[in-house]
Amino acid sequence: MKPTKRDLRQSRILATLADAPMLRVKALASALEVTTETIRRDLEELAERGLIARTYGGAMLRAPSEPVLSKRERQLVPEREAIARAAQPRLKRARTLMIGSGATTAILARRIAFEMTGLTVIAHSFAVATALAQNPTIRVLMVPGEYHPEEGAMHGGAAVRFLQGYSADWTILGASALSPDGPSDALIEAGDVYATMLRQGARNMIVADHTKFDRMASARYAGWSEIDLLVSDHAPEGPLARALDRGEVEMLVAPPRQV
Structure with a gap:
């Protein structure tokens, strides 16, 4: 199945956070050339999947699961x-x-x-x-x-x-x-x-x-x-x-x- 624009955008969000671990919504919206409302929806979906943690006004990568x-x-x-x-x-x-x-x-x-x-x-x-x-x-x-x-x-x-x-x-x-x-x-x-x-x-x-x-x-x-x-x-x-x-x-x- 071909990835949707949303899938590609969310992959770019994760890649951006890997390079700059804490980013604001406005900075992400500017970098990806979309509205802040779109970024907020993306961040909520990524947070629900356990991939990021929401912060005040932005997001941060969630720590990976620790081995024993x-x-x-x-x-x-x-x-x-x-x-x-x-x-x-x-x-x-x-x-x-x-x-x-x-x-x-x-x-x-x-x-x-x-x-x-x-x-x-x-x-x-x-x-x-x-x-x-x-x-x-x-x-x-x-x-x-x-x-x-x-x-x-x-x-x-x-x-x-x-x-x-x-x-x-x-x-x-x-x-x-x-x-x-x-x-x-x-x-x-x-x-x-x-x-x-x-x-x-x-x-x-x-x-x-x-x-x-x-x-x-x-x-x-x-x-x-x-x-x-x-x-x-x-x-x-x-x-x-x-x-x-x-x-x-x-x-x-x-x-x-x-x-």
Whole structure:
């Protein structure tokens, strides 16, 4: 079947957003030489298909579905290791940590186990807890709750209630996506857990590689004003960089390992 003008236009919208991840309706209408009403209809249809996320006055690509944790752990390993090397020294004065699930946080947990002693860590991820168990001086409190097998982590009301009884010097979380509105996760179940961890942390850190920039996922768990530090392998640009500035988020770029 020959593609319609609408099909071709919507394909061009997706291609344009891939190059410029956040665009306004007027800019898209001008680029495609159609009315703003036509663009708004196209964006609504693309949003209903789960391909984009609508923003105020525009659109942004939606983060692709994340593979299971065991597969993510084999991806972007040098970038995640660089992030862990840069992030760990910021924690050296901490005595209590809360750490969320994810491939990057698991690598950071291994570095914490190697570099630090005498900590208490509150974790809902078995990968994080297992990494920390290599160091017998680190006490791990495992969060109870409903087990999510693909993520290897505990979620749900029991997890949230448990976390509310503790506080931490630092909360460290990963993210599926980072947009100007804040960090978000592909798992809706993780949103409440992460938001609770952030409320219990004296300082809050996000560790996420550059592939998460300028994307939105299902569960936004914080605004940038709630985050103290973002550690990544590249510095963001454009609307995301400006949002970090407005939120007074410190940006730490992880240098690559010198050969």
